[in-house]
Amino acid sequence: MWLNQAWLSQTLSNRVFHIELIGVSEDAVSVRLRSEIAQWLHLPLVTSAPQSTQPTVTLVCDVRSCLDEEGFSIDVAQDGNVCIESSSTRGLLYGFYAWLRDVGLKAEHSHTEIPDQKLRMINQWDQADGSVERGYAGESIFYGRWGSNVHAEFFDFPERSAADVFRGDISRIRDYARFLASVGINAISLNNVNVRSYATRFIVEPYLQRIAEITRIFSSFGIKSFLSVNFAAPKVIGNLTTSDPCDKKVIAWWKKVVDHIYEVIPDFGGFVVKADSEGEPGPYQYGRDHADGANLFARVLAPHHGIVIWRAFVYNSHTDWRDRSVDRARAAFDNFAALDGKFDDNAVLQVKFGPIDFQTREPLSPLLARMQKTNLIMEFEITAEYLGHQIDVNYVLPQWIGMASWQSPEGSIRERLPRVARQPQFTGFAAISNVGMDENWTGNTLAQANLYGYARFCWSKSLTSQEIAHEWVGLSFENSTTATKQVIESILNRSNKAYEDYCAPLGVGFMVNRNGHYGPGPDDYEFDRWGTYHYADRDGVGVDRTSATGTGFVGQYPSLYSSLEKPETTPDELLLFFHHVNYTYRLHSGETVIQHIYNTHFAGVEEVEKFVDEWNSIQGDIEPLDWENVAERLRRQKANAINWRDQINTFFWRLSGIADEQGRSLYS
Ligand code: GCW
Known part of the structure; x- marks a missing residue:
């Protein structure tokens, strides 16, 4: 994660900080701000207006400010002094971190920001036994002090005390x-x-x-x-x-x-x-x-x-x-x-x-x-x-x-x-x-x-998604060359399409392995109780959700979305979510459905192969641990993508009997 102490201490040690609270009483956030700055810099905060030759960062919390409660303005003066202002300590906190982000990206500038969504929430799916439902990054950071033994502990000794449930880190x-x-x-x-x-x-x-x-x-x-x-x-x-x-x-x-x-x-x-x-x-x-x-x-x-x-x-x-x-x-x-x-x-x-x-x-x-x-x-x-x-x-x-x-x-x-x-x-x-x-x-x-x-x-x-990727890469790989950062950004920006390409086609969804939801399982949910069907048969595939002949789901939308009632006016990428069509149905792209399935599945794997090569090309220009971590994951991704490609293509080839126009390998 980008905000690590070493980076902060190094980046900020030549600044002087000063906080002014006008008409606001100290609260947990302002205490945090003061202690964060002091802790990172290993320097006390200046309590009165500083008289220093070093650039000063002044954080002003003024209840009279007309900015939205969570908004802030950052003013970077010619002489390098910075003033961050908000009407609440929370706004100040956001302003402070936004300024740090600008510093990290070497793009300090004056700006005013107000958050778009009011509630910006994270849900943890962490459980008291230390596991995380649908978690793929290890155990909970909150619970489960006994690590992998915790399940046995719980069930054998239900009288465990409260302290035992919390990790305490x-x-x-x-x-x-x-x-x-x-x-x-x-x-x-x-x-x-x-x-x-x-x-x-x-x-x-x-x-x-x-x-x-x-x-x-x-x-x-x-x-x-x-x-x-x-x-x-x-x-x-x-x-x-x-x-x-x-x-x-x-x-x-x-x-x-x-x-x-x-x-x-x-x-x-x-x-x-x-x-x-x-x-x-x-x-x-x-x-x-x-x-x-x-x-x-x-x-x-x-x-x-x-x-x-x-x-x-x-x-x-x-x-x-x-x-x-x-x-x-x-x-x-x-x-x-x-x-x-x-x-x-x-x-x-x-x-x-x-x-x-x-x-x-x-x-x-x-x-x-x-x-x-x-x-x-x-x-x-x-x-x-x-x-x-x-x-x-x-x-x-x-x-x-x-x-x-x-x-x-x-x-x-x-x-x-x-x-x-x-x-x-x-x-x-x-x-x-x-x-x-x-x-x-x-x-x-x-x-x-x-x-x-x-x-x-x-x-x-x-x-935009590219701008966000650019920020994240800039902050996370700041010591790498611009060319390396561009490689990482490019992989990120193409990755969602590549993944979609080798998974279930055209919005039909749920062709996933039912055992944990990783990898293909084209029929795993088809005759099951969860209501996630694709209805693929020898002629066609997809769910008829129209009002005229299907489940009527389309009718739940405002009239604005009436175009979804007809396959001709439904966007290609959602076709099979809304309609059951024949494999020879022609998409707006000009391809038939079946050929689209084959093409995207081959393309998805080819893209992952490129990711592997591109990642190899930047070895040595990022931290070895990070490089190895992603390299190892890409090896597994490639195997997964190949699995998806071959199982989905074979599944549809066996049902439809329609060969790939380009004669690539399908399995009978
Ligand atoms: O997608 C399903 C998940 C469940 C999850 C549920 C939900 C927390 O497979 O693991 O349960 O959604 O959103 O409640």
């Missing part, structure tokens, strides 16, 4: 918090949305005290902490006979729990809830709807200014593949559209960007385009569950930026969120983190670019 958490703050993240949920075992008790003593220690670190970096809660907690840990959200005893139980949390953590953010989904408990069990469920939490959190973030990832995960009328893509809309306007002001609905589940290519979730009176968060998955497990290089910003740019009558989707909200400050983006205990945080060093990039994408609506 505060410095790693602090580094993580600093990194997140440096790119403007302002909220984090600390545990997995599937709340199991000890995590159900994080909301009560004695676990809460340890959670509080973690939250204090994040608070000092201006980041609000949230906890995921188990909807059934009143029954599981509260000794009640029900968890019905409308039951008075249940409401009283949650109120007591929440009141106590705020005694211990006064700036606690609130709860994240996954309910009635993939086996988790929820309001449907009691004949209630999801507004009843969410509002229960909203009301007990409201007196403390907390919010509840309720996930819209609710679907029937016990589908009969024989029944074509059930379409998982419809689920979020079917479960939530009728509840528009029924959620309290401090309840927020968190919606995955696409209607299925973070595939390489999906259309926008229609819920995000249709809700009119609801606070919404758009959800992304940084951890590369379906995107190569941080083995394959896959810089995913092009996809995310594309998703947030879908148009609606109220502007692009990212602009729409605050415009249709009950409370615009409770809207934004959330994404599942990709970090763990691995030395380089993210398994593949290049996967750091997605974490960095996600935060920059939250902050700015104008940065």
Whole structure:
């Protein structure tokens, strides 16, 4: 990660720092700012206006400033003196790191910034046993003190004390918090949305005290902490006979729990809830709807200014593949559209960007385009569950930026969120983190670019994916030559397309190995209960989701998207998401579907072979450990890409009997 102490000490040691707080009292963030600067520089801060010949950096926090609370301005004078100004200490913190980034990129300049999305959140899927659901970078940085023995320990000795559940490595958490703050993240949920075992008790003593220690670190970096809660907690840990959200005893139980949390953590953010989904408990069990469920939490959190973030990832995960009328893509809309306007002001609905589940290519979730009176968060998955497990290089910003740019009558989707909200400050983006205990945080060093990039994408609506990659590479490989940096940037910028090329074609999704979601498994989910089908037969492939002859999913969109009803007016890359077509159907590109499948799968592998060569060409110009890490990952990526190519091509060749026009190897 780019903000390391050696770099900072070296870069900043010739500056003098001065902080002025005007009309603002000291808070955790200002204490952090002072101590960070002192610690990095090994120099005390200057307390009064400096009289120095060295360039001065003055940080002014002035409540009278008319900048947005989180915004800042940086003024770089001719003489090298810098003034960073904000109306809040948090804004100052962001301004300080933005200036550091400019220094790191050797591009110091005056500018003013206001973040685009209000909530810029990270979701951890870390579990109390130290594992991370869909984590590909080692164990949790928060939990699981006994490493790999922890599972046995848990189940054999359920009386383990609170201290045993927490890793206790505060410095790693602090580094993580600093990194997140440096790119403007302002909220984090600390545990997995599937709340199991000890995590159900994080909301009560004695676990809460340890959670509080973690939250204090994040608070000092201006980041609000949230906890995921188990909807059934009143029954599981509260000794009640029900968890019905409308039951008075249940409401009283949650109120007591929440009141106590705020005694211990006064700036606690609130709860994240996954309910009635993939086996988790929820309001449907009691004949209630999801507004009843969410509002229960909203009301007990409201007196403390907390919010509840309720996930819209609710679907029937016990589908009969024989029944074509059930379409998982419809689920979020079917479960939530009728509840528009029924959620309290401090309840927020968190919606995955696409209607299925973070595939390489999906259309926008229609819920995000249709809700009119609801606070919404758009959800992304940084951890590369379906995107190569941080083995394959896959810089995913092009996809995310594309998703947030879908148009609606109220502007692009990212602009729409605050415009249709009950409370615009409770809207934004959330994404599942990709970090763990691995030395380089993210398994593949290049996967750091997605974490960095996600935060920059939250902050700015104008940065392109290439600009973000340029920043990340510049900061992470600052000692390398420009040519080397260009090689790394080029690999990143081509990686998302390459990955999509060798995976499931044209938006059909889920041809993934069901055992962990890495590598191909064209029929692994086809006759299964998860509702993720491609319907490939001897004539054609794809899901008919039209209103005329299909599942009616297209009808969930505003009329703006009516072009998706017909294959001729559907973008090629989403054709098989919306339509079942013959293999000989001709795309706008002029290729037939089958030839497109063959061509992209050969092209994807060729691109990965180029990545390998290009990476080899920069050996010696980056840190050996980083070079070796990515080289090793690329070797595995190449094997994976070949596997995808051969299995997908063979799968379609066997079904269709149509040979490759170019006569390349397909297997019978
Ligand atoms: O994609 C699925 C993942 C689950 C995850 C779920 C969710 C946390 O395979 O591992 O559970 O999404 O988003 O809740």
